[in-house]
Amino acid sequence: MKKLICALLACALLLAVCAGCGKEGQEASFQPEQTVQALLDSGAFSETLEELDPTLLFSLSGEAEDYEGSLLYYSTGATAETAAVISVRDADQAAAAAEVLRTWVEDQIEAERNYRPAEVEKLEHAILETRGNSVLLVVAADWEKAAQAIPAK
Amino acid sequence: MRKLIPLILLVALLAAGCTSDPDAAQVSGAPAPTPPASAEPTPTPSPAPTPTPTPTPEPYDYSAPVPESEAVEDSWFADAVFIGDSRTDGLRLYSGIKDVDFLCYKGLTVFEVMDNKAVIQTDDGKVGVLQALEQKQYGKIYLMLGINELGYYNDQGFADTYAAVVDQIMELQPDADIYLQSLIPVSTEKCLQTKQPYYVTNEQIAVYNEIIETIAAEKQVYLVNVKEALVNEDGELPADASSDGIHFHKEGYQTWYQYLKTHAAEEELS
Numbered sequence: 001m002k003k004l005i006c007a008l009l010a011c012a013l014l015l016a017v018c019a020g021c022g023k024e025g026q027e028a029s030f031q032p033e034q035t036v037q038a039l040l041d042s043g044a045f046s047e048t049l050e051e052l053d054p055t056l057l058f059s060l061s062g063e064a065e066d067y068e069g070s071l072l073y074y075s076t077g078a079t080a081e082t083a084a085v086i087s088v089r090d091a092d093q094a095a096a097a098a099e100v101l102r103t104w105v106e107d108q109i110e111a112e113r114n115y116r117p118a119e120v121e122k123l124e125h126a127i128l129e130t131r132g133n134s135v136l137l138v139v140a141a142d143w144e145k146a147a148q149a150i151p152a153k
Numbered sequence: 154m155r156k157l158i159p160l161i162l163l164v165a166l167l168a169a170g171c172t173s174d175p176d177a178a179q180v181s182g183a184p185a186p187t188p189p190a191s192a193e194p195t196p197t198p199s200p201a202p203t204p205t206p207t208p209t210p211e212p213y214d215y216s217a218p219v220p221e222s223e224a225v226e227d228s229w230f231a232d233a234v235f236i237g238d239s240r241t242d243g244l245r246l247y248s249g250i251k252d253v254d255f256l257c258y259k260g261l262t263v264f265e266v267m268d269n270k271a272v273i274q275t276d277d278g279k280v281g282v283l284q285a286l287e288q289k290q291y292g293k294i295y296l297m298l299g300i301n302e303l304g305y306y307n308d309q310g311f312a313d314t315y316a317a318v319v320d321q322i323m324e325l326q327p328d329a330d331i332y333l334q335s336l337i338p339v340s341t342e343k344c345l346q347t348k349q350p351y352y353v354t355n356e357q358i359a360v361y362n363e364i365i366e367t368i369a370a371e372k373q374v375y376l377v378n379v380k381e382a383l384v385n386e387d388g389e390l391p392a393d394a395s396s397d398g399i400h401f402h403k404e405g406y407q408t409w410y411q412y413l414k415t416h417a418a419e420e421e422l423s
Contacts, residue, residue: 047396050403056246059274077243077400078347111272115239115260115301 027153029132032071032085035151039083040073042149044140046081049073054086058100066093080108080119082126082139083146090133098135101128105139213418216370218378219332224414227251232292236282236322237261238301240337240400247403248410254289256282262301263314267321286325294322295413297334297379299361300399304352312364319372330418331374335362337383337409340390343398353399355389375418382412 040049054072055064069087086097105126112119125143129136131153140146227250234254235241241257244250258272261282265272269281275288286294296319302311322331338355362380369376383405385391390398394405401409 050247052246074246076247076396076402076406077239078395078397111259 027132029087029134030085030136030151032069032087035085035136036071036073036083038149038151039138039146042145044142044146044149046141047075047078049081049083050076054084058104060086060097060100062093080112080123080139081141082137084137086135088133094130094133094135098128098130101135101137215373215376216366218376219416219418221415222417225417229417230293233295234291235295237297240300241297243400243406244409247406249407250410256285260301261298263298263311263318264302266298266318267314283321283325286322291326291329293332294326294329295332295334297336299336299365303354303357303361304350308360308364311361312368315364316368316372319368319374323372332377333365333369333374334377335365335380337380338389340392340395340398342392343395347397349398377413377416379409379412382408
């Protein structure tokens with residue numbers, strides 16, 4: 001009987017944790033404002049970044065509503081530094097968005113190689129991570145500081 | 154006596170006829186002829202007024218920058234395309250301009266435009282700027298190139314190639330009005346602080362701006378003196394307006410856009 005009660009309690013606890021994920025079994029997504037602010041406060045960037053509509057920078061497919069809640073901070077031209085959390089509706093969209101961001105980073109490496117070689121190293125150490133229904137992209141001057149500022153899973 | 158009376162009567166009649174008032178009734182049957190009334194002088198027709206000739210409009214002076222005018226609406230740029238480098242990309246991202254085409258790329262030069270370097274992403278893959286212009290007709294084309302060519306140390310080469318780019322654009326876009334934008338100076342102080350290439354100087358930018366002005370006059374295209382919107386009293390980009398001395402903060406791109414809105418060619422506006 002005791003074992004049964006313990007098992008039931010464990011299941012209930014597991015269900016409670018998963019309820020916070022939004023979907024049963026899915027890991028928690030990045031919280032855009034919280035995550036981006038932590039990065040901006042970390043000292044990982046060499047300049048002040050400006051908030052920007054992510055759909056202006058990234059060729060994200062679908063409708064604007066699909067990316068509601070997404071947050072992007074980007075350089076106004078001096079560097080390639082970036083802090084972005086793209087929030088989407090489901091895991092498939094998250095995978096597609098991650099691919100768009102990965103391609104963007106590769107294109108930036110190509111553009112900067114003969115233009116500003118110093119930015120290439122930042123781009124090559126870009127942090128690109130998918131969690132739940134969100135994708136994080138960080139291009140920073142100090143990528144180690146940026147990594148430390150990212151919330152643990 | 155009897156013979157004299159008729160004679161006297163006859164003489165009297167004759168005398169009466171000689172002295173009679175022409176207006177008075179005549180004793181004899183035939184009325185005295187009415188002398189012609191004094192005629193009104195025939196009016197001399199006034200000569201037709203010489204028509205005032207319609208003033209011939211002064212030909213547009215392409216050697217002078219487009220003057221300031223009332224701001225146009227955002228929609229005025231709906232048929233425009235902006236060609237340029239990373240500064241133009243900043244205009245795209247931060248100025249607030251919407252639903253306008255941009256053909257821009259970091260580090261782009263006039264040489265790469267003429268060589269059709271494939272940098273513009275389209276549905277069919279990457280193409281050169283001139284190839285992209287083959288795909289759509291525009292009403293207005295804004296061009297700003299030159300910052301990335303400062304280190305070439307070939308002023309004539311820059312001039313020849315820039316002019317050739319304009320020729321190509323005119324051929325591909327025969328109905329478009331072309332606006333050559335002056336290069337916006339840099340912040341010498343901030344360039345030194347951030348260790349920008351030594352050849353990025355306002356002296357060389359001034360040389361290139363003279364070249365651009367000459368080309369605008371020769372090709373009969375509009376010159377837009379954007380630089381005056383962003384420089385300080387020393388003719389430099391203020392140090393606090395830029396992170397690296399070359400690119401602007403968000404406000405700078407907004408100021409640039411506002412300048413374009415108040416410097417649309419009047420020929421276009423009429």
